[in-house]
Amino acid sequence: MQSVTIVLLGIVGMLLGWFFYSKFIAAKIFSLNDKFVTPAHELNDGTDYVPTNKIVLWGHHFTSVAGAAPIVGPAIAVYWGWVPAVLWVVFGTIFFAGVHDMGALWASARHKGQSMGALSASVIGKRSRSLFMVVIFLVLLMVNAVFGVVIANSFVAQPNAVFPAWTAIAVALVIGQLIKRQFSLIPMCIVGIIVLYASVYAGSYIPLSLPETMFGLTDKANWIIILFIYAAIASLLPVWMLLQPRDFINGMQLLVGLFLLYGAVFFAMPDITAPAFNTQTAVDTPSLIPLLFVTIACGAVSGFHGIVASxxxxxxxxxxTDARFVGYLGAVGEGCLALITIVAVSGVALAASPEEWHEVYSHLGAGSVNAFITGGANLIQAGWGLPVEFSSTILAVMVVLFAGTxxxxxxxxxxxIIQEWGEIYNLNILKSGVIATLVAVATCLLLAFGAGGSSGGGxxxxxxxxxxxxxxxxxMTLLVISVMLIKMNRPAIYTLIPMTFVLVMAFFAGIIKLKEYFLAENYLLVFLDAVVLIVSVMVMLEAWSVISRFRREQKASV
Structure with missing residues (x-):
């Protein structure tokens, strides 16, 4: 089968979701209203609450939720076969991710920009809030600690990516100042992209690296510390100064990358060499159901999106009304990235024959980011004639910048989250932005170096x-949205069905992993996995109690 067929069917499906299904959900279910005063206007403080052009905000949201996950997940999950991976990405984007992301934006905006954990107190109950926020903090801790390692590893392995990665920050700072002074967005976007890709080209000739050992630590460990110092400073700056323009530029860079990859598919029309359903999996390979649905998260549906959205x-x-453009279209963009990742790691660009493909994907977890960069670079070379080395640098920088945003x-x-805990428990010290940031970074570094030693890979x-x-x-995010809709006497089936499916798949995957960790005698993971499973059950029971009580009150009033 030619990859162009997969691309056409996937893109058409997601576009139908955008033009029809998202309009229905926005108008009939969430009832998005232009007259509603959003927290950005009501609480405008020039730092965190800032009314933003929807295109710029889409760039921030898209690149923040994308990261490397919509590349890593699909590039691993294709091991089970490209058909289940494509189906989950396309249908997940249309009916799960788009509704989840738009709904999280809507729910948070209706509660003064509170996070999903904090607003769950008024929607479900105070007990659920504490439980919810534990899971959110744990997810953020995982993402920040691991992405710091991922970027550091990339800087060590790909010193050509260091110069363009830091140049992107300088470009973003300049663009942030220009946007503040009402400069036209389109010319700035064009100039920013040109400078960014010029830095990618220059990076090929200016490899930058740290000494192998410095201050008693390896180069990777020092990169991790530098990255967290940068992230701490960046998190305290006003969003318009760095976060928005950096994410917007990266969003535009991704569009260029998607244009190159999708264009290469239409020009080269490569065949698919991966099996539709892989029947030659290793003996110890876990079942496709439910593991596929937790392996591909970003690109189908992801709880991290709800954290960013809210x-x-x-x-x-x-x-x-911008919630539809930012949330649903952001999910469509991520679905497009996941789809082209599947094509890049499934075709002749990566492996010329089914036999070669099975050599690359000898077991679950093989391939991943390296397969995407190799397959994508070869695909771009076949379609556009660009040198493989330059194409590889483009894709490597794309992965690094996404992980960075x-x-x-x-x-x-x-x-x-830490500041919200300060408000909830009246801990004044945690209400300070500086203190809360130091606590956040300290927990990440404690995990990285406390559990991983001097390597920083904890x-x-x-x-x-x-x-x-x-x-x-x-x-859990879909549950909060569903309870809100039920209390408003609106149809909740469009969020309850995705919620039930995702919960069942994730819960059983958690049970499978719990057994796996126990047999491996990894008791830390056993404990944390058990905590997450128990918390999720408690929140669901609390929500069911609230819904039942609300229904009884409705009947009594009637």
Whole structure:
């Protein structure tokens, strides 16, 4: 089969979702209203609450939720076969991710920009709030600690990516100042992209690296510390100064990358060499169901999206109706990235024959980011004629910048959670932005170096929990949205069905992993996995109690 067929069917499906299904959900279910005063206007403080152009906000939201996850997940999950991966990405984007992300934006905006954990107190109950926020903090801790390691590893392995990665920050600072002074967005975007890609080209000739040992630590460990110092500073800056323009530029860079990859598919029309359903899996390979649905999270549906939507994006929403553009279209963009990742790692660009493909994908977890960069670079070379080395650098920088923007937003979100704890429990010291940021960064570094020693790789120890924990969080977010809709006497079936499906898949995946961790005698993961599973059950029971009580009160009033 030619990859162009997969691309056409997937894109058409997601576009139908955008033009029809998202309009229906926005108008008939969420009832988005331009007259509603968003928190960005009501609480405008020039730092976190800032009314933002929906295109710029889309760039921030898209790149913050994307990270490297919509590349890593699909590039691993294709091991089970490209058909289940494509189906979950396309249908997940249309009916799960788009509704989840738009709904989280809407729910948070209706509660003064509170995070999903904080607003769950008024929607479900105070007990659920504390439980909810534990899961959110755990997910953020995983993401920040691991993405710091991922970027550091990339800087060590790809010194050509260091110069363009830091140049992107300088470009973003300049653009932030120009946007503040009302400069036209389109010319700035064009100039910013040109400078960014010029830095990518220059990076090929200016490899930058740290000494192998410095201050008694390896180069990777020093990069981790530098990255968290940067993330701490970035999280305290006003969103218009760095976060928005950095994410916007990265969003535009992704559009260029998607244009190159999708264009290469139409020009080269490569065949698919991966099996539709892989029948030659290794003996110890876990079952496709439920593991597929937690392996591909970003690109189908992801709880981390709800944290970003309710943590930073809702505070910048200019109009409530912008939630459809930012949330649903952001999910479509991520679905497109996941789809082209599947094509890049499934075709002749990566492996010329089915036999070669099976050599690359010898077991679950093989391939991943390296397969995407190799397959994508060969695909671009075949379609556009660009040198493979330059194409590889483009894709490597794209992965690094995405991971960086997610880390930027992740530390800021951790700071919000800690400040919310300060408000909830009346701990004045935690209400300070500086103190909350220091606590957030300290916990990440404590995990990185406390569990991983001088290598700084401690975050990888709890990373295996991310898949099921992240999807359980997505189901909890959909639950909060559903309870809000029920209380408003609106149809909740469009969020309850995705919630139930994701919860069942994630819960059973968590049970499978719990057994796996126990047999491996990894008791830290056993404990954390058990905590997440128990918390999710308690929140669901609390929500069911609230819904039942509300229904009884309705009947009594009638």
């Amino acid at each position: 943590g930073t994006s809702s505070k910048q929403l200019n109009k409530e 997610t880390m930027d937003s992740g530390v800021r979100l951790q700071r919000y 975050g990888m120890i709890i990373w295996p929990l991310f898949g099921s924990t992240n999807q359980i969080l997505a189901s």
